[in-house]
Structures are given as structure tokens and as C-alpha cells.
Amino acid sequence: MAEDIQAKLERYRTAPFDARFPNSNQTKNCWQNYLDYHRCQKTLTDKGVDIAPCDWYKRVYKSLCPISWVTKWDDQREEGIFPGKI
């Protein structure tokens, strides 16, 4: 499973099609992957496991999200006012 993800990360070009977000409005896709990355990090660090698999979500949200959103959310997380549930 982990080798699977490594192989996928090496072949990564861009965010693949996601059936949950089939339309041209991909804002939820960006949001969901941002949340997934941070939730994955939190869960795997709590379990004490290597967090390398979470990088998939990071690559996807970096492909999809506008940089201004990412910096805004990072600042919000730092201040503790991030609106999503991580």
C-alpha cells in the first residue's frame, strides 16, 4: 500500500478526476484535499506512523488550490481560527 502510493507519487502529473466533484467548479475538491492532508497528518502522527502517504493529498491540493487560499488557510490554522474540522 505504501509502495503503491510511492509509485503514484512518482508518476504524478496533475490532480486526477474525482467522481465526487464531476463539474467544472472544483473549489470543494481543493478544500477537501487540503482538509484530507491535514487530517491524515494528524491521524498518522497520533498513531506514530510515517506520514509519507499523506503527500498525495498535498500534491493534489497544491495542483488545485490558488496559492492565496493556501496561505490564508495556513495563517488561519496558525492562529487557530481555521473554519474546517481537522
Added chain:
Amino acid sequence: MFATLSRQLKNHPALIPLLFFISGGTAMSLMYLARLALRSPEVSWDRNNNPEPWNKMAPTDQYKFYSASIDYSKLKKNGPDY
């Protein structure tokens, strides 16, 4: 109301197709709105128990009516589980 309606239709039977088409159109619009309200993966009626309804879709679920180029049966989940 239905007594008035049937009396008017009996007096002017040409209005019957009109009734058909108008009620058919209204029914179709209401059904589409109901599909959006109840089946759309973006709609959450209960924020505490169902906060992210789009995550309940399998990777092969097709919500759109027609898909020109994507073969949904071949899709798999993208990210790793955690």
C-alpha cells in the same frame, strides 16, 4: 376547485392539452428540484450527522446524467486511507 375546473373543461375541451402540458412541466421541474435537494452530494440537511455528504460517494458513482469521456467503472479511490 376541481368542480370549477371540470366544469370549465367540459365547456372548453380544447383546454385539456394545456392542462396536461402545464401540469407535466410543473411536475418535471418539481421532481428535478427534489432530486437536487435529496440526492445531490453537495446538499447536507443535517450538519451534525452528515457534514460532508460528497465523501459518501464511491469512486464509481456517477451523479451526472451523461458522461461523454469518463468511464466510471474503471475509476478507483485516489488518495491513501488514514
